[in-house]
Amino acid sequence: MAFHSSDGSRVQALQGVNLALRRHEFVSLIGPSGCGKSTILRLISGLLRPTEGRVSIFGLEVTEPRDELGMVFQKPTLLPWLSVLDNITFPMRHKYGRVDARDQARAQELLQMIGLKDFGHKRPTELSGGMQQRVAIARSLLHDPDILLMDEPFSALDALTRDEMSFELLRIWGERPKTVVFVTHSIQEALLLSDRIVVMSARPGRVAEIIDVPLPRPRSLATLNDPVFNELANEIRLKVFTRKPA
Numbered sequence: 001m002a003f004h005s006s007d008g009s010r011v012q013a014l015q016g017v018n019l020a021l022r023r024h025e026f027v028s029l030i031g032p033s034g035c036g037k038s039t040i041l042r043l044i045s046g047l048l049r050p051t052e053g054r055v056s057i058f059g060l061e062v063t064e065p066r067d068e069l070g071m072v073f074q075k076p077t078l079l080p081w082l083s084v085l086d087n088i089t090f091p092m093r094h095k096y097g098r099v100d101a102r103d104q105a106r107a108q109e110l111l112q113m114i115g116l117k118d119f120g121h122k123r124p125t126e127l128s129g130g131m132q133q134r135v136a137i138a139r140s141l142l143h144d145p146d147i148l149l150m151d152e153p154f155s156a157l158d159a160l161t162r163d164e165m166s167f168e169l170l171r172i173w174g175e176r177p178k179t180v181v182f183v184t185h186s187i188q189e190a191l192l193l194s195d196r197i198v199v200m201s202a203r204p205g206r207v208a209e210i211i212d213v214p215l216p217r218p219r220s221l222a223t224l225n226d227p228v229f230n231e232l233a234n235e236i237r238l239k240v241f242t243r244k245p246a
């Protein structure tokens with residue numbers, strides 16, 4: 001995948017990336033800044049067309065943004081003039097011009113699931129950063145996507161909220177299985193959440209290594225003390241830090 005920058009130069013963002021995801025697995029992408037992690041998410045989402053190669057989902061080539069996908073970004077990107085509930089249902093209103101009773105009911109259910117049952121009529125500014133990010137996650141889950149793409153969704157949160165959100169996400173994923181592709185800079189977060197971790201090398205981004213995470217599920221705070229957790233964390237740390245730019 002190459003970009004043409006505004007100054008006319010060509011940026012080779014990804015090269016020879018070959019990645020096959022299994023249905024309902026949780027995969028994290030980890031690697032140095034600028035190695036193309038967000039680009040991979042945008043390619044999967046159909047927001048970006050590859051300049052070489054192809055992306056396919058369930059055997060079908062991705063040629064445009066698709067409905068079965070949900071996306072969560074680093075910042076919650078909520079509309080400040082809408083209530084929390086209207087933010088969650090916004091994609092439906094935007095797409096179909098209306099929100100039906102089933103979507104309203106599902107939005108209520110999601111609010112309950114993210115622990116914000118009584119906040120539906122508040123404005124986003126009345127919520128903490130962690131609460132706002134939970135609303136953004138609920139919004140991405142409204143149409144119960146088969147694939148959830150998350151681009152450093154917890155990076156703006158404090159460490160405690162971050163751990164809490166990780167467990168929240170695992171619970172949601174356990175209740176409604178989906179394929180999750182999760183970009184993070186945190187080795188701990190990747191280990192806690194993932195079935196597999198894709199370690200990428202510096203630009204042009206390539207898959208340097210794919211690491212299986214054999215830690216038992218459900219994962220909990222106890223997982224952090226599992227000796228396998230620490231062994232894997234050290235192994236990945238070495239891999240990430242010894243990668244030299246190509």
Ligand SMILES: Nc1ncnc2c1ncn2[C@@H]1O[C@H](COP(=O)(O)OP(=O)(O)OP(=O)(O)O)[C@@H](O)[C@H]1O
Pocket residue numbers: 003004005006011012013031032033034035036037038039040203
């Ligand atoms: N629209 C664009 N036009 C030009 N270059 C781009 C564009 N989007 C991304 N790039 C370049 O592609 C490379 C990969 O960017 P990307 O955002 O995917 O990296 P990343 O691994 O997600 O980085 P970070 O960890 O810092 O968020 C970078 O060098 C970036 O400058």
